Amino acid sequence: MIWNQTKECMDREQMRLLQGARLKKLVHRVYHHTPFYRDKMQQMGLTPDDIDTIDDIVKLPFTTKQDLRDNYPYGLFAAPQSEIVRLHASSGTTGKPTVVGYTHRDLSIWSESIARCLTAFGTTRDDLFTVAYGYGLFTGGLGLHYGVEHLGATVIPMSTGNTAKHIQLMHDCGSTALACTPSYALYLAEQIIKSGIPRSEFRLRTCILGGEPWTENMRREIEAKLGVDAYNIYGLSEIMGPGVSYECRCKSGSHIVEDHFYPEIIDSNTLEPQPAGGQGELVLTTLTKEGMPLLRYRTKDLCSLTYEPCACGRTNVRMSRIVGRSDDMLIIRGVNVFPSQVESVVLELPEFEPHYQLVVDRVNNLDTLQVQVEVREAFYSDEISQMMALKKRIADRLHSVLGIGADIRLMEPHSIERSEGKSKRVIDKRVLK
Structure with missing residues (x-):
C-alpha cells in the first residue's frame, strides 16, 4: 500500500520541476518575511529572481542550529503570530531552546507525511497504536499522534513513563503498533518479561522507532524480543518533527518526503556538495513550510543518499541510516569514534546485552575510552577466566572496528541505567576539566 501514489512515485524529472517551483516560492517568502534571510541574501548579492530551478539551491546560504538560537524565539518565523497555531521547542540541553512555529497548513502537511510513513510500515486504519514518545514541546508524541489519526487508526497517547500501565493497556486493549525510541523498545521488552504476561498474548506486530540513532543489530534484537517488524522513522523538530523520512517494508533505506523536504549531502568541513552516493x-530545506521555513539547514547527521527506485515502487530518494553526527563525533587520540560503531559490535556478540556506555576522560594529557557493557545472565560468571575471555573477545573486536584500544568494563545484568526516552550513551568527562 502507498498513501500518496502521486508524490511518492513521481518521475524524477517531474519531482525536480515541482521542487524548483516550490523553492522559488519559498525564497520569495523568506526574503520578504524573514529579515535574517533577507540580510543573508543581500550580503551574498542574491535576490529571489536569482533562483529559477532546484539546481540554484547551492547559491543560497546555510542555516545552523546557532542561527536559530541567535534569533530566539521568533526571529526566523515567516508568518505573523495570528497564523501560528502551535509552538514546539527543542530540549535546550545546550544554550537556549530552538522554538518552531506551525501554521494550520504546516500541521496538515505534517500529518499527511506521517500517514505516508505509517502506510509504508504496513499499518492501516484497523491498527491500534500506542505512542510512547514524549508529548509536549518534543515533536515526537504529538507528531505521531496526529499522523495516526490522519491515517484513520486508533491512538493511545501513552507518552513516556508508567511502563507497567503501558504494558497493561497494550495487552488488554490489543495494541498492534508501538511508536517509541529504540532504547525504550528494548526496555519495554525487558519489562514485559518481568510482568509475567506471555508474549503470545500480545497483538503487537509493528514497532516505529526514531528519536535516536540505532543499528541493524539493534533492529534484530528488538524484533526478536518483541516479536515485531521494526521500522525507522526520521525527523527533527527544526524541520518539522518525525516524518521527514521513513522506511518501507523493504527496509533498504528511508524514503525522504522530498516534495516537502529537499535533501543535500555536503562535506562538513568544506561545505561542498558530495557526489551521488x-x-x-x-x-534539508523545507520547501512548503509556512511558519518557520528553513533554507539549507545543517542537520549534523551523517548519511548518504540513493536515487535508485525502490522495490516497493516508491521513487523518492532514500537516505541511509545515520552513521553518526558531525557534532557528537568523539575524537579520541586523533581517531574519530561514533557511539554507533560501539553499538554495532556490542549487538553482534551474543554474550552481551544491548546496553552500554562510553566514558571518555583525559589522564596525563592522554584521552582514554572506557566501554561499559552488560553481560547477559547466561554468560555472567564468577569464574575469572571466563570473564577475562569475554573481555578479550569484545576488546579485540572493538579495536578492529575503532582502530584504538578501549578499557572494557564488564557490567552485571541490569546494572546500566535504563531510559524511557533517549539513552545517555556517552559520558565525556573531558569537558568538565
Whole structure:
C-alpha cells in the first residue's frame, strides 16, 4: 500500500520541476518575511529572481542550529503570530531552546507525511497504536499522534513513563503498533518479561522507532524480543518533527518526503556538495513550510543518499541510516569514534546485552575510552577466566572496528541505567576539566 501514489512515485524529472517551483516560492517568502534571510541574501548579492530551478539551491546560504538560537524565539518565523497555531521547542540541553512555529497548513502537511510513513510500515486504519514518545514541546508524541489519526487508526497517547500501565493497556486493549525510541523498545521488552504476561498474548506486530540513532543489530534484537517488524522513522523538530523520512517494508533505506523536504549531502568541513552516493552531512530545506521555513539547514547527521527506485515502487530518494553526527563525533587520540560503531559490535556478540556506555576522560594529557557493557545472565560468571575471555573477545573486536584500544568494563545484568526516552550513551568527562 502507498498513501500518496502521486508524490511518492513521481518521475524524477517531474519531482525536480515541482521542487524548483516550490523553492522559488519559498525564497520569495523568506526574503520578504524573514529579515535574517533577507540580510543573508543581500550580503551574498542574491535576490529571489536569482533562483529559477532546484539546481540554484547551492547559491543560497546555510542555516545552523546557532542561527536559530541567535534569533530566539521568533526571529526566523515567516508568518505573523495570528497564523501560528502551535509552538514546539527543542530540549535546550545546550544554550537556549530552538522554538518552531506551525501554521494550520504546516500541521496538515505534517500529518499527511506521517500517514505516508505509517502506510509504508504496513499499518492501516484497523491498527491500534500506542505512542510512547514524549508529548509536549518534543515533536515526537504529538507528531505521531496526529499522523495516526490522519491515517484513520486508533491512538493511545501513552507518552513516556508508567511502563507497567503501558504494558497493561497494550495487552488488554490489543495494541498492534508501538511508536517509541529504540532504547525504550528494548526496555519495554525487558519489562514485559518481568510482568509475567506471555508474549503470545500480545497483538503487537509493528514497532516505529526514531528519536535516536540505532543499528541493524539493534533492529534484530528488538524484533526478536518483541516479536515485531521494526521500522525507522526520521525527523527533527527544526524541520518539522518525525516524518521527514521513513522506511518501507523493504527496509533498504528511508524514503525522504522530498516534495516537502529537499535533501543535500555536503562535506562538513568544506561545505561542498558530495557526489551521488557519497557520505556526508545531511542538509534539508523545507520547501512548503509556512511558519518557520528553513533554507539549507545543517542537520549534523551523517548519511548518504540513493536515487535508485525502490522495490516497493516508491521513487523518492532514500537516505541511509545515520552513521553518526558531525557534532557528537568523539575524537579520541586523533581517531574519530561514533557511539554507533560501539553499538554495532556490542549487538553482534551474543554474550552481551544491548546496553552500554562510553566514558571518555583525559589522564596525563592522554584521552582514554572506557566501554561499559552488560553481560547477559547466561554468560555472567564468577569464574575469572571466563570473564577475562569475554573481555578479550569484545576488546579485540572493538579495536578492529575503532582502530584504538578501549578499557572494557564488564557490567552485571541490569546494572546500566535504563531510559524511557533517549539513552545517555556517552559520558565525556573531558569537558568538565
